[in-house]
Amino acid sequence: MTAAVSTRKAWLMAARPQTLPAAAAPVLVGTGLAVRTGVFDPLPAVVALVGALLLQIGTNFANDYYDAVRGADTEDREGFTRVTAGGLIDPGAVKRAMYATFGLSILVGTYLVYVGGVPILVVGLASVVAGITYTGGPLPYGYRGLGDVFVFVFFGLVAVAGTYYVQAIGSVADPFPLWIPSGTIPAAAVVAALPAAGLSTAILVINNVRDRETDAASGKRTLAVALGYRASRIEWSALVGLAYAVPVVFFLDGYGPAALAPLVTAPLALGIGAVIWRRRDGDALNPALERTGQLLFAHSALFAAGLAVPAVV
Numbered sequence: 001m002t003a004a005v006s007t008r009k010a011w012l013m014a015a016r017p018q019t020l021p022a023a024a025a026p027v028l029v030g031t032g033l034a035v036r037t038g039v040f041d042p043l044p045a046v047v048a049l050v051g052a053l054l055l056q057i058g059t060n061f062a063n064d065y066y067d068a069v070r071g072a073d074t075e076d077r078e079g080f081t082r083v084t085a086g087g088l089i090d091p092g093a094v095k096r097a098m099y100a101t102f103g104l105s106i107l108v109g110t111y112l113v114y115v116g117g118v119p120i121l122v123v124g125l126a127s128v129v130a131g132i133t134y135t136g137g138p139l140p141y142g143y144r145g146l147g148d149v150f151v152f153v154f155f156g157l158v159a160v161a162g163t164y165y166v167q168a169i170g171s172v173a174d175p176f177p178l179w180i181p182s183g184t185i186p187a188a189a190v191v192a193a194l195p196a197a198g199l200s201t202a203i204l205v206i207n208n209v210r211d212r213e214t215d216a217a218s219g220k221r222t223l224a225v226a227l228g229y230r231a232s233r234i235e236w237s238a239l240v241g242l243a244y245a246v247p248v249v250f251f252l253d254g255y256g257p258a259a260l261a262p263l264v265t266a267p268l269a270l271g272i273g274a275v276i277w278r279r280r281d282g283d284a285l286n287p288a289l290e291r292t293g294q295l296l297f298a299h300s301a302l303f304a305a306g307l308a309v310p311a312v313v
Contacts (some may be wrong), residue, residue, distance in 0.1 A: 010088040013081060014097070022293050023056035023201060024049060025195040025300035026156060030163025032304025033192050033305050036255075036311045037168075044166040047111050051124075052159060054105035059131035061144075065091060066135035070143075082105050094156035103127045116166045117177035123162055127154055142196055145223040146225065148235075156197020157190065164189040165224045192250070195243035195303060199296040202239040205232055206276065206292055210285040233277050240269050243299055247306070261306035262299045 027049045034040045067090060068084035083089045109124045120281045130150055133144040168184040169177065171247065172234040208215065208224035209232050224232040244266060272295065275288045 007089075008018065009082050010104060011097075013214065014061060014064050014083040014089060015057050015113055018293060019056055019060060020053055021297035022155065022200055023052045025200070025297050026159035026193065027052050027163045028300050028304040029196055029307075030160040030189065031167070032188055032307040033060050033160075034117055034164050034167040035308035037186075037188075038311065039164075039168040041167040041170055041172055041266070044112060044115055044170070044295075047108060048163045051105050051108050052113065054101055054108060055127055056099035058098055058105060058128070059134065061094055061101060062132050063135050065094040065098060067220075070135070070140075070220075078216055102131065112166050114175050116162075116169050117173075117175070117179075119177075119180050120162065120166065122160055127158070130154055142222070143220045143267070145221055145226050147204055147208070148201050152197045152201045155200040157193045160193030160196055161185050161189045169196070169312060188250075192297055192303070192307070194248045196296065196300050198239035198242040199292065199299060203238050203289060203292045203296065204234045205239065206289045207235075209280060210282055210289070212280070229280060236276055239275060240273065244269070247303060250307070254278060255307065258306040258309050259303070261302040263294055265299050265302065268298070289290050 007054045027045070030048070031040065041250070064082050064084050067084060081088075084091050084094050106124065106128065109120070113121045113124065133140060134147060134150060141147065164186075165180070165184050169181065172184060173181045205224065209221040209229065211220075212222070212224045212232075214231070215222050224233070227235065243264060247259050247262045251257065268291065272288050272291050275284050277284060279288075
């Protein structure tokens, strides 16, 4: 019985449920904007959420497996326990779980492809490939300083705009369109994606600042390794600052005071920033990483609500 519980806990650790709110956050924002503009469609919204969660879990499995087999996860690493490197789960089992999870995300995404057509097919497959090649494949881009770009684009811009698109498309086009019909990805959907993109990337920045020394020693050249501590902290501050500038832009553009709701999370952001600028050890940055994930979810939920509320009250 103990072994079974231990195995379940190990798989839970590999899936990293603490990262799932970050996957849900951009879907909330895209849906909030869809409600505001009158294109809300519950079924595509729910399927987009499930797909986003599966992509996040698959990427977590991939990172756990490939970082271990490449030697990036060592005993000196100060981050959360990795199950492959820690010997808690057989590497082959983690790899199979990775492919199974990505396969399930593709299966779930077939409905979104039916609704959204070729654009969603391309984006969905690109998301799966990006999740695997982040740390896997012959040229893992996460080892070449491009992880920040991947997170900003896929867990921010693509996730928010894609969520809006699969809800807006049903009212203007037949199933499986070959291209993006006019008006289904307005500029507001791209701008609204910037806070989620910035805060998602800020999570990765903390992770890479914490692991900078061990990553450099193992040949994993993240952007933090290339930039150094000071520039990485400036990057984190700029990304978080972006998240607070965008609601102000929406307010000034006529979306009403409710669009400013995310600003109530600013004290949490300032508290995390104080840690980031003073510390670089895991004892301080692991909690800061978790709090940034909480900040992302809270900011996104409030932003989504701020966008949606004027349309429903």
